[in-house]
Amino acid sequence: MTSQVFDMRKDYGKNVRQFTQPLAQEDTYLIFLRGSATVGHTLVASIFNNASLSVAGVTINYQWQQLLDGHWIDIVGETGRSLTLHNFLLEQQVRMLASWVDSWGCSKSIASSAVAVAAQNAIVLENRKVGTTAWKIINLAMNDEIAGYGDATSINKGQALNLKISLAQAGEYRLDVYRLGYYGGKGGRLIASVTGLNGVTQAAPIVTNASTKLVEYKWNTSYTLQTGIDWTTGLYLAKLTDGKTGKQTYVPFVVRDDNRPSDLGFQDAVTTAQAYNNYGGYSVYDANSTGGQPAYQVSFDRPYAATNLGLTNTDGYNCNNMLAWEYNMTRWLESQGYDVSYYTNIDVSTNPWQLYSQKIFLSVGHDEYWSMDERNNVQKARDNGINLAFFSANTAYWQVRFDPSSCGQANRVMTVYKDTSKIGVGKSIDPIAKTNPIAATTLFRSSEVNRPENTLLGIGYVSDRGDVYRGHDFIISNASDPYYANTNLKNGDRLKGLVGYEWDALLNNGLAPPGLVVLSHSPVQANSILPPLPPGTNPNISNAVRYTAASGAKVFSTGSIQWVWGLDSAWVTTPRVEGSWLRRMKTWLRRMKQFWSNGIDSPRVTTPRVDFRAQQIAVNVFADMGAKPQTPSAGIVVQEFLACYQRNSVEFARRRHILNVVKSTGLRNIFTINRG
DSSP, rough: OEEEEOOTHHHHHOOOOOEEEEEEETTTTEEESSOOOOOOOEEEEEEETTTBOOOOOOEEEEEEEEETTTTTEEOOTTOOEEEEEOOTTTTEEEEEEEEOOOOOOOOOEEEOOOOBSSSSOOHHHTTSOOOSTTTOOOOOOTSSEEEEEEEEEEETOOOOOEEEEEEOEEEEEEEEEEESSOOGOEEEEEEEEEEHHHHHHHHOOOOEETTTEEOOOOOOOOOOEETTOOOEEEEEEEEETTTTTOEEEEEEEEEEEOOOEEEEEEEEOOOOOOOOHOOTSSSSSTSGGGGGGGEEEEEESSSOOOOGSOOSSSSSTTTTTTTIIIHHHHHHHHHHTOOOOEEEHHHHOOGGGGGGEEEEEEEEEEOOOEHHHHHHHHHHHTTTTTTEEEEETTOOOEEEEEEETTOOOTTTTOOOOGGGGGGGTTTTOOOGGTOGGGSSBBTTTTTTTTTOOOOSSSSEEEEEEEETTEEEEEEBBBSSSGGGGSOOOOTTEEEEEEEEEEEEEEEEESSSSOOEEOOOOOEEESSSSOOOOTTTTTEEEEEOOEETTTOOOOEESSSSSSGGGGOOOOOOSSSSOOOOHHHHHOOOOOOHHHHHHHOSOOOOOOSOOHHHHHHHHHHHHHHHHHOSSOOTTTTTTOOOOGGGSOOHHHHHHHHHHHHHHHHTTTOTTOOOOOOO
8 A cells, every 4th residue: 555646637627636645556545534633532534436435335444543653553442433532542643544355356455644633623722822803904995005815715734825916006015914713702813924015006907708797807926925834724814004004905815724634624605705796896796796787707816895805794795705704603613612624615616525524514604606516525525424514594506617717727717697587497698508507607496407405405595684784583493402402492482683684494395305304483574585486485484404314414504694693793793894974874774774664673783692592502513413612611511412423424324224124124123223
């Protein structure tokens, strides 16, 4: 057995990252570890072929090993797919060695990458460092005094990010890089600062495709940000400050840690942020595009508009960014000490193996725009035992595809022919719809694509309200469900203001996963009814649900974008930057119109929404999926009885199959099923 480079480009396109994995002789099998490599937690091994399918048809022998004096030694008795990390393994290297005999009678073996066992996970250690609130912008560049973007939405730790920066007036600027987290409530930590940088006014944008209104910026690299191998995976902000005016802006990006197993994989919804971004005059929406004409292609090679940075959250067009809901989820997860890794939609689209190093795939807030590759990869992960947690709504609703920039860089253009007048009626205006309808950039539930999102989430998008800060109450159903343990909630109880500004509900299309459990039934007031909803679907109800897939994977969906505000609502209760008096007046008039037409209680709700019961629900969900907090808040109960659900998915499916056979044949007394 040798360690070789597995080049996924031959299977998944020419622009996928390469990564090193120990492989079998034919280079067709891969082994992954998932879970937190910390004492008291559990690692789980999975073997796949290069089509991300579980190995079948052979008996696999598992053996966990530890590195002693430079030699790999078997850990006595550890011959299952999972390994509980006891104290004697602290600061030791461990790995999984799997072996089998193939159909030709040849012996095969494969080893995972080595993992170091620690007392605390990287997120806990990171959040012990000194935090700051200086990451917040207090003097937003509303008129392009300074603007910038990066040449990638994410980079692996140790890689470099090329920053493209332009100043309205040439002169000095400074760069401060922050990582978002909890940090004792400060919300961020300063990672690096560079002062006295010389900035210039860069070239005007170029419309590189007039028919799709594709606007690209081809700025030169102003500064290369070199990350270190000691940088912790997470959500990052490069804060730019113009020396002359003091005006500020952000370049958001994600730092990955591709080789580290963890409990949760947090997806940053960069595609949705880019869909709403109208820098250069166009987004994929008519309401904030020049002349009311949306673009069918938008570029990642452009800054974010000032109103898309999370600082002017006054309506649904201005709050789809890292700082709206993802920031709050990050704060809470890291305050509780969850072992989290971070990546983006593009990473999940181009590297399906990204998902197999975590127990849980996590979608947060507004995660509307997915590629078909992303949809397939997440669904395949579920079918291979990876749990899915959707603390989001309007998720996986529009199909997009990624194209190269006009300079040839892969995945820098997002294409979506969004024409809401023709939604779901078999009339996609995407040019490829006639020859390859399933690839058309329209709704996943459309007649062309026919992949309704409720087949994955259990529910689907039904409606919204424009008044982002309001929210409807989350009303409990099935209060005896284990996910409500230790909350004292009863049917009909309310979690205030956690449903909005868009929500999901049960779709009456006959395609819901079997065994779906409804956890909430929340009346809401829809602004409008979306076309087309399946007959019998109620847009004035929001539902949260859960189900268990055939693989044993658990799937949970909140059915609301802003449910995460029940976990953490820092920076939610006040407008961050209101902008001009004209914008403030328009916002006020819009809210008053909503007030008088809908009879809502107030134009804006500004009370904190954090609810201890919501936090306990989230802890229960993650515990059921095999993830435990290392620094839980006082009063939080981590349900140990849910540990039985942490068994590997293959064993779960095997036992359920045996139980079904027993029930169907009536052979209940022949043998005993061990449910432990």
